[in-house]
Amino acid sequence: MIKDKETVTPRKEMADYLSPMARGIKPSGIRRFFDLVSARKDVITLGVGEPDFTTPWHVREAAVYSLETGKTQYTSNAGMPELRGAIGQYLNDQFAVEYNPADEILVTVGGSEAIDLALRALITPGDEILIPEPCYISYSPITTLSGGVAVGIETFAKDNFKLKAESLQAAITPRSKVLILCYPSNPTGGIMTYEDWLPIAKIVEENDLIVISDEIYAELTYGSKHVSFAAVPGMKDRTILVSGFSKAFAMTGWRMGYACGHTDLIAAMLKIHQYTVMCAPVMGQYAALEALSPHGLEEKDRMMESYNQRRRLVVKGFREIGLDCHEPEGAFYAFPSIQSTGLTSEQFAQRLLEEANVAAVPGGVFGLGGEGHLRCSYATSVAQLTEALDRIGNFVAKVKQGS
Amino acid sequence: MNELQLKVLELLKEDARRDAELIATMLDRSIEEIKQVIAELESDHIIVKYATVVNWSKVDDEKVTALIEVQITPERGRGFEGIAERIYLYPEVKSVYLMSGAYDLLVEIEGKKLERGCLVRIE
Numbered sequence: 183m184i185k186d187k188e189t190v191t192p193r194k195e196m197a198d199y200l201s202p203m204a205r206g207i208k209p210s211g212i213r214r215f216f217d218l219v220s221a222r223k224d225v226i227t228l229g230v231g232e233p234d235f236t237t238p239w240h241v242r243e244a245a246v247y248s249l250e251t252g253k254t255q256y257t258s259n260a261g262m263p264e265l266r267g268a269i270g271q272y273l274n275d276q277f278a279v280e281y282n283p284a285d286e287i288l289v290t291v292g293g294s295e296a297i298d299l300a301l302r303a304l305i306t307p308g309d310e311i312l313i314p315e316p317c318y319i320s321y322s323p324i325t326t327l328s329g330g331v332a333v334g335i336e337t338f339a340k341d342n343f344k345l346k347a348e349s350l351q352a353a354i355t356p357r358s359k360v361l362i363l364c365y366p367s368n369p370t371g372g373i374m375t376y377e378d379w380l381p382i383a384k385i386v387e388e389n390d391l392i393v394i395s396d397e398i399y400a401e402l403t404y405g406s407k408h409v410s411f412a413a414v415p416g417m418k419d420r421t422i423l424v425s426g427f428s429k430a431f432a433m434t435g436w437r438m439g440y441a442c443g444h445t446d447l448i449a450a451m452l453k454i455h456q457y458t459v460m461c462a463p464v465m466g467q468y469a470a471l472e473a474l475s476p477h478g479l480e481e482k483d484r485m486m487e488s489y490n491q492r493r494r495l496v497v498k499g500f501r502e503i504g505l506d507c508h509e510p511e512g513a514f515y516a517f518p519s520i521q522s523t524g525l526t527s528e529q530f531a532q533r534l535l536e537e538a539n540v541a542a543v544p545g546g547v548f549g550l551g552g553e554g555h556l557r558c559s560y561a562t563s564v565a566q567l568t569e570a571l572d573r574i575g576n577f578v579a580k581v582k583q584g585s
Numbered sequence: 586m587n588e589l590q591l592k593v594l595e596l597l598k599e600d601a602r603r604d605a606e607l608i609a610t611m612l613d614r615s616i617e618e619i620k621q622v623i624a625e626l627e628s629d630h631i632i633v634k635y636a637t638v639v640n641w642s643k644v645d646d647e648k649v650t651a652l653i654e655v656q657i658t659p660e661r662g663r664g665f666e667g668i669a670e671r672i673y674l675y676p677e678v679k680s681v682y683l684m685s686g687a688y689d690l691l692v693e694i695e696g697k698k699l700e701r702g703c704l705v706r707i708e
């Protein structure tokens with residue numbers, strides 16, 4: 183029996199108790215960088231991947247009303263039937279993909295949980311998971327935690343960071359099992375059109391791959407409308423479509439996302455979801471339902487227009503400064519090249535913060551092909567963007583003059 | 586009112602100092618076109634003027650703004666108008682709204698601190 187207050191020294195270093203997988207994953211490079219930022223004053227940050235809008239009032243009000251009327255219980259594990267119905271209808275209207283709300287749609291705690299569930303449901307230890315990079319930072323660590331092996335596939339600015347069939351083909355081995363796609367892309371803003379998808383779909387088919395398609399930025403395309411990978415002929419049953427309310431509906435803090443796919447895959451994910459979180463938060467589900475109402479969709483369109491206006495401003499700004507910036511056609515990030523300054527992305531971001539008080543994420547943290555770039559979120563006010571571009575312009579001029 | 590005009594108005598309403606070049610970039614139009622739109626909005630008096638939003642309490646902490654609810658008896662033949670006109674002739678009165686509900690006019694006034702006595706006397 184251990185007596186009260188008596189301390190017992192563990193026999194090993196605490197870290198030695200951790201699993202090799204937990205020890206092996208690196209802390210988020212974005213977080214590490216932003217700990218530096220929070221220590222400074224007057225910093226303009228283009229760092230966070232988050233809308234600058236507050237969730238529209240009618241959506242917040244729906245959650246408040248749900249509380250007032252005592253809707254505080256667990257919902258069905260897969261999410262409220264009304265919400266699954268609304269998601270099915272929405273996906274069909276917007277992206278022409280059809281899912282049965284009864285057994286092909288699962289409401290999750292953010293797109294994040296959907297990605298985790300999909301990988302856990304699919305990976306047998308040793309499976310290779312193909313991940314086009316630069317990409318969102320969670321895919322590779324979650325793959326590792328599930329016992330998979332993350333295989334990066336580099337994409338390039340010269341291709342507007344599209345995934346090319348040759349690169350995908352070259353990465354495939356007999357152990358390849360899953361391909362993770364994220365278009366519109368965080369961090370590059372790259373998109374894939376229907377024509378871009380066709381050769382990818384062919385390789386997926388030939389190699390019997392399963393695809394996790396993270397389409398959380400689907401609503402944020404400027405120019406051509408988003409084409410879901412699940413809408414490419416033959417791909418629906420091979421695809422787990424992941425999305426959520428965080429980005430397009432300005433609902434990051436609510437933690438509302440979903441996964442759609444073949445009933446057998448969704449059923450397996452639902453099992454894991456049941457044991458780990460039971461169900462997504464009920465107030466969030468009521469809010470999400472309201473977000474998909476005609477009024478909610480109107481608000482979403484208003485926000486999209488505003489991102490597009492700021493996108494044009496930022497791209498032009500970078501080009502005037504003399505940084506190559508491919509046209510980001512989706513999401514809310516610009517990913518200019520900083521190679522002409524002769525600095526690495528880490529050095530550039532560090533000095534930009536210290537000497538110009540602007541924070542942005544060094545491209546290197548996003549994996550292969552990210553080095554030499556800077557991720558700048560333009561989901562911030564026009565006044566801040568204008569000021570940030572001024573500061574970056576002065577900084578780049580100074581660096582190029584060699585001081 | 587077309588869509589372009591509306592977008593220009595929205596951008597100017599957020600910040601009247603945005604110039605035609607910035608707006609042209611944000612809306613993917615030519616500078617000339619935006620200048621033209623703004624000129625039209627001005628000449629049609631849709632844009633009435635460009636004013637500055639001042640935080641007067643930082644300039645002069647004696648200054649106060651108050652909203653006063655006023656009940657009046659309409660005058661024969663002129664309704665509320667005559668009295669409303671009389672009220673807004675006072676320089677301290679910034680605006681007068683005709684209200685529906687428990688009272689008739691809502692008067693916004695601005696002046697020195699209330700301790701100095703009544704700002705406006707309404708007969």
Ligand SMILES: Cc1ncc(COP(=O)(O)O)c(C=O)c1O
Binds near residue numbers: 292
């Ligand atoms: C590509 C991508 N997928 C998923 C997520 C996670 O979003 P959620 O808030 O729905 O978990 C993010 C958030 O940054 C993202 O950029």
